[in-house]
Amino acid sequence: MIELKDICKIYGKKNTEVSALEHINLSVPNGGFLAIMGPSGSGKSTLMNILGCLDRPTSGQYFLNGIDVSTLNADRAAELRNQYIGFIFQSFLLLPKLTVYENIELPMLYANVPPEIRRKTVLELAELVGLEHRLQHIPCELSGGQCQRVAIARSLVNHPKLILADEPTGNLDSKTSLDIIQTIGRLNKRGVTVVLITHEQEIANAAKRIIRIKDGKIMEEEQYAAV
Ligand code: ADP
Ligand code: ADP
Numbered sequence: 454m455i456e457l458k459d460i461c462k463i464y465g466k467k468n469t470e471v472s473a474l475e476h477i478n479l480s481v482p483n484g485g486f487l488a489i490m491g492p493s494g495s496g497k498s499t500l501m502n503i504l505g506c507l508d509r510p511t512s513g514q515y516f517l518n519g520i521d522v523s524t525l526n527a528d529r530a531a532e533l534r535n536q537y538i539g540f541i542f543q544s545f546l547l548l549p550k551l552t553v554y555e556n557i558e559l560p561m562l563y564a565n566v567p568p569e570i571r572r573k574t575v576l577e578l579a580e581l582v583g584l585e586h587r588l589q590h591i592p593c594e595l596s597g598g599q600c601q602r603v604a605i606a607r608s609l610v611n612h613p614k615l616i617l618a619d620e621p622t623g624n625l626d627s628k629t630s631l632d633i634i635q636t637i638g639r640l641n642k643r644g645v646t647v648v649l650i651t652h653e654q655e656i657a658n659a660a661k662r663i664i665r666i667k668d669g670k671i672m673e674e675e676q677y678a679a680v
Pocket of ligand 1: 494497498499
């Protein structure tokens with residue numbers, strides 16, 4: 454699914470260069486679940502942006518499902534992103550005036566999905582994340598964990614094969630965090646490939662494999678038996 458070959462990322466111009474990633478080699482198979490840990494400033498967001506086709510490496514190659522993303526123009530990269538990838542963020546990025554139903558539905562409105570399919574998909578995904586009884590509520594009426602579950606449902610509407618989750622439990626208490634990571638784990642068991650950034654070891658432990666990044670380099674790896 455994901456293959457990174459000798460990826461380097463340098464920000465800025467001569468004299469003010471910041472080397473954010475150095476010679477990253479990494480692959481994640483279909484159905485894999487990778488957690489990335491590392492201190493602030495180590496390059497995690499940069500790596501996530503590259504994986505999400507939101508940014509390009511300075512050098513090296515990124516293959517997503519066999520496609521060399523590094524060679525695509527911005528439009529093709531956006532197409533690939535919409536086709537393959539769902540994003541989950543620390544801040545849930547829900548629209549405050551829209552109901553749970555409408556927040557989940559929104560990406561399908563943009564994609565011109567027919568109304569009947571939109572409706573069926575919203576109901577299915579709301580049930581998957583356990584929010585079928587909250588469809589007519591707006592975000593401020595929900596707990597943080599419920600908001601994140603709305604965001605997870607929304608990330609799934611285009612049936613992504615890859616979920617990129619950047620500190621998805623960063624704003625949640627530890628009990629809710631475990632609940633959210635279990636929801637993400639359930640998606641992975643259904644065959645969705647997951648890459649997760651987290652500061653929390655307990656959250657990372659849900660992954661099948663953990664890597665640590667420091668100063669833009671992969672420092673050590675822990676291989677877990679599939680759970
Ligand atoms: P986190 O530690 O939660 O990943 P950061 O503060 O490192 O968050 O980065 C948040 C966003 O700001 C990232 O998307 C990153 O690309 C951007 N960013 C980080 N450092 C800089 C910088 N020195 N100049 C410009 N943008 C930056
Ligand atoms: P993390 O997500 O692990 O906190 P980042 O990937 O955000 O780390 O940042 C890695 C390094 O790259 C940091 O030194 C950061 O300041 C720098 N950086 C990130 N984004 C930018 C940017 N847009 N411009 C310049 N430097 C950046």
